[in-house]
Amino acid sequence: MSKTIHAPLRREELEGLRAGDSVLLSGVIYTGRDAAHKRLCALINEGKELPFDLRNQAIYYAGPCPAKPGDPIGSCGPTTSYRMDAYAPTLCNLGLIGMIGKGQRSEAVVEAIRRNGGVYFAATGGAGALIATSVKSAEVIAFEDLGTEAIRRLEVENLPLIVAIDAHGGNLYEEGPARYRR
Amino acid sequence: MRELSVKRIEDTVYALFMSACCEIGEDVLFLLQKNLQTEESPFGREVLRQLIENDRLAAEKKMPICQDTGMAVIFMDLGQDVHLTCGDVNEAIETGVRRAYRDGCFRASVLSPLTRFNTKDNTPAIVHMRIVPGEQVTLTAAPKGFGSENMSRLWMLTPSQGIEGVKNAIVETVRLAGGNPCPPVVVGVGIGGTAERAMQMAKHSLTRECGTPSDDPMLAEMERELLERINNLGIGPQGLGGRTTALAVHIEQMPTHIAGLPVAVNMQCHAARHKTAVI
Ligand code: SF4
Numbered sequence: 001m002s003k004t005i006h007a008p009l010r011r012e013e014l015e016g017l018r019a020g021d022s023v024l025l026s027g028v029i030y031t032g033r034d035a036a037h038k039r040l041c042a043l044i045n046e047g048k049e050l051p052f053d054l055r056n057q058a059i060y061y062a063g064p065c066p067a068k069p070g071d072p073i074g075s076c077g078p079t080t081s082y083r084m085d086a087y088a089p090t091l092c093n094l095g096l097i098g099m100i101g102k103g104q105r106s107e108a109v110v111e112a113i114r115r116n117g118g119v120y121f122a123a124t125g126g127a128g129a130l131i132a133t134s135v136k137s138a139e140v141i142a143f144e145d146l147g148t149e150a151i152r153r154l155e156v157e158n159l160p161l162i163v164a165i166d167a168h169g170g171n172l173y174e175e176g177p178a179r180y181r182r
Numbered sequence: 183m184r185e186l187s188v189k190r191i192e193d194t195v196y197a198l199f200m201s202a203c204c205e206i207g208e209d210v211l212f213l214l215q216k217n218l219q220t221e222e223s224p225f226g227r228e229v230l231r232q233l234i235e236n237d238r239l240a241a242e243k244k245m246p247i248c249q250d251t252g253m254a255v256i257f258m259d260l261g262q263d264v265h266l267t268c269g270d271v272n273e274a275i276e277t278g279v280r281r282a283y284r285d286g287c288f289r290a291s292v293l294s295p296l297t298r299f300n301t302k303d304n305t306p307a308i309v310h311m312r313i314v315p316g317e318q319v320t321l322t323a324a325p326k327g328f329g330s331e332n333m334s335r336l337w338m339l340t341p342s343q344g345i346e347g348v349k350n351a352i353v354e355t356v357r358l359a360g361g362n363p364c365p366p367v368v369v370g371v372g373i374g375g376t377a378e379r380a381m382q383m384a385k386h387s388l389t390r391e392c393g394t395p396s397d398d399p400m401l402a403e404m405e406r407e408l409l410e411r412i413n414n415l416g417i418g419p420q421g422l423g424g425r426t427t428a429l430a431v432h433i434e435q436m437p438t439h440i441a442g443l444p445v446a447v448n449m450q451c452h453a454a455r456h457k458t459a460v461i
Contacts, residue, residue, distance in 0.1 A: 062249065065245075065251065075249040077249050080363075125364035126233060126451055130236035147300050164422070179416065
């Protein structure tokens with residue numbers, strides 16, 4: 001059975017989640033990948049204002065395809081998360097508590113998740129057409145010049161995710177493979 | 183001598199990418215279904231089910247299977263008795279790619295490596311051209327996503343490391359990649375030649391129908407053994423644990439130098455897209 005959760009997220013709600021839980025996420029999330037992370041961290045370094053308040057938000061590591069006429073978005077699966085590891089702890093310290101992507105994270109990110117009470121969710125990599133059906137609207141809110149790498153505000157409904165890393169030391173990328181190794 | 187307008191090449195490149203980005207091959211679909219029957223992990227089965235559903239949906243809606251519609255890799259075998267007319271064939275290929283990525287609503291993922299300025303039309307393509315006997319042109323389009331490309335590795339082994347060393351290098355590449363390249367993967371391997379030729383063979387092996395063994399019995403046996411060892415890693419679909427880490431291992435080889443043993447591993451995700459046409 002999948003748990004239903006809403007974004008912006010609530011810390012109390014995330015606390016109950018454990019690595020291996022299936023969830024359906026609805027609400028508002030923001031896309032951001034390599035170039036957007038670089039810019040966000042540059043703004044933070046310069047002490048400037050960010051295009052959106054990170055507190056209690058979830059960032060989805062994704063760069064969608066252009067939408068076909070009439071569709072809110074094109075294919076929109078996750079990108080590999082480790083490339084955002086260099087930036088993620090900085091964002092977590094400013095209140096970001098949800099990250100959505102694919103693949104293992106660094107020790108520093110795992111630690112930032114633990115410290116801030118966040119969650120790292122895995123979306124299914126390469127299921128971009130399927131995931132697009134959960135996206136109800138998409139709007140570029142920053143860095144439009146980055147094209148697919150711009151930050152988009154997405155309204156999602158029942159986006160299927162798996163809790164990959166929780167705030168209590170659970171890590172499905174370690175526990176899962178250990179179970180099936182021979 | 184056969185005359186062939188480069189416009190035919192352009193249109194064929196266009197059609198191949200339009201199809202490859204949205205329609206997964208029967209070969210991949212068959213292997214996803216087959217592994218769904220045997221996968222032990224509930225997450226693994228759920229991921230495989232989602233991938234099969236995704237691939238069906240993409241074909242039906244003419245939508246990209248994956249948002250990473252990749253760099254446009256093309257293998258072109260040009261018959262030596264073909265005389266290409268009506269313009270520059272290289273330009274024709276680029277135009278075919280440009281049109282497909284625009285009309286298909288595919289992602290423009292290509293940029294300058296240092297300044298990171300996007301070229302906005304997914305060009306340039308990566309073209310591997312060979313001159314072959316005959317008067318036909320064979321074109322294969324293989325859009326390549328970088329989640330898996332980034333997990334590729336070149337091993338310049340020493341001859342003393344031998345066949346065992348080669349096998350270990352291949353398994354280690356997949357182990358280190360973990361969930362990053364969107365498993366289940368197809369593992370493309372090139373053994374021998376020079377550094378760059380080894381990787382080219384690895385890439386070329388991925389255009390083989392997925393899961394078809396090599397014609398060389400020794401390589402076919404290695405492919406079978408490696409698939410088993412890789413699936414025993416337990417990485418599973420999306421790296422969440424399971425028995426289906428790879429759908430297939432494809433190996434090509436050629437002679438190398440007395441001092442060397444190059445092994446290139448080109449990782450390919452389950453979105454193993456490749457379409458071929460003969461003109
Ligand atoms: S690795 Fe393949 S399936 Fe995964 S996001 Fe990249 S192109 Fe898509």
